[in-house]
Amino acid sequence: MSQPLQGKVALVTGAGKNIGRAIALGLARDGAAVLVNGRTDKAAVDAVAAEIEAAGGRAAAAMGDVADPAVAPRLAEQAAQGFGGVDILVSNAGLRRQTSFLDMSFAEWRDILSVALDGAFLLGKAFVPQMVAKGRGGAFVAISGVSTHVGTLNRCHVSASKSGLEGLMRALAVELAPHRITCNALAPGAIDTQRAASAGPPPANRTNRPIPLQRFGTVDEIAAMVRLLVGPQGTFITGQTIHVNGGEFLT
Numbered sequence: 001m002s003q004p005l006q007g008k009v010a011l012v013t014g015a016g017k018n019i020g021r022a023i024a025l026g027l028a029r030d031g032a033a034v035l036v037n038g039r040t041d042k043a044a045v046d047a048v049a050a051e052i053e054a055a056g057g058r059a060a061a062a063m064g065d066v067a068d069p070a071v072a073p074r075l076a077e078q079a080a081q082g083f084g085g086v087d088i089l090v091s092n093a094g095l096r097r098q099t100s101f102l103d104m105s106f107a108e109w110r111d112i113l114s115v116a117l118d119g120a121f122l123l124g125k126a127f128v129p130q131m132v133a134k135g136r137g138g139a140f141v142a143i144s145g146v147s148t149h150v151g152t153l154n155r156c157h158v159s160a161s162k163s164g165l166e167g168l169m170r171a172l173a174v175e176l177a178p179h180r181i182t183c184n185a186l187a188p189g190a191i192d193t194q195r196a197a198s199a200g201p202p203p204a205n206r207t208n209r210p211i212p213l214q215r216f217g218t219v220d221e222i223a224a225m226v227r228l229l230v231g232p233q234g235t236f237i238t239g240q241t242i243h244v245n246g247g248e249f250l251t
Contacts, residue, residue, distance in 0.1 A: 090226060184240050
């Protein structure tokens with residue numbers, strides 16, 4: 001099939017740039033209608049939606065901070081009214097900051113966990129009922145990261161949030177299996193992206209760690225794995241953390 005996701009609807013969070021943008025465009029190329037979510041950069045989100053529509057797809061901007069408990073229900077209502085509800089949920093939004101544990105405030109700790117982990121919980125609560133109501137299964141993918149598996153300087157809050165995401169997906173994989181909803185985490189390694197100023201430079205122990213394939217990955221390589229997990233060839237994969245890291249971390 002040239003468009004295996006024809007008739008499906010996806011929400012991708014943090015989709016204004018980098019990995020999220022590539023995922024949204026990839027799902028649209030496969031035929032899915034896409035709600036493109038971002039927190040503050042509406043111009044970037046609108047540009048992704050416009051790019052999808054210019055290529056003949058269906059898309060809509062869906063702005064909002066997923067850490068805000070009021071946002072996910074609003075996005076779910078937008079999905080229901082505009083597209084009939086979602087079949088695919090990609091929780092990609094996250095914050096990357098670097099602060100040593102001894103200098104980290106509880107407020108910063110909560111900021112990081114609220115977007116990646118609380119956000120995924122709130123999105124699931126709002127959107128999984130739509131998948132259940134449709135009665136044709138679905139897919140929930142959370143974007144984790146290699147740093148939680150190898151340990152990274154000054155990012156204990158990021159590592160904790162991503163570890164929680166992976167645990168959430170394993171538990172939901174069992175709980176939602178009767179509804180034929182697959183739940184997986186995808187852990188990218190070093191990916192060639194535009195780093196926000198708040199993320200700072202790559203941590204020293206990260207840049208000194210060898211990658212057997214001797215290169216950074218691309219956003220399209222991450223998007224390709226998401227497309228596999230949410231497509232017809234991924235329906236027997238659930239409860240897994242899929243590593244896409246060029247051999248940087250070997251399970």
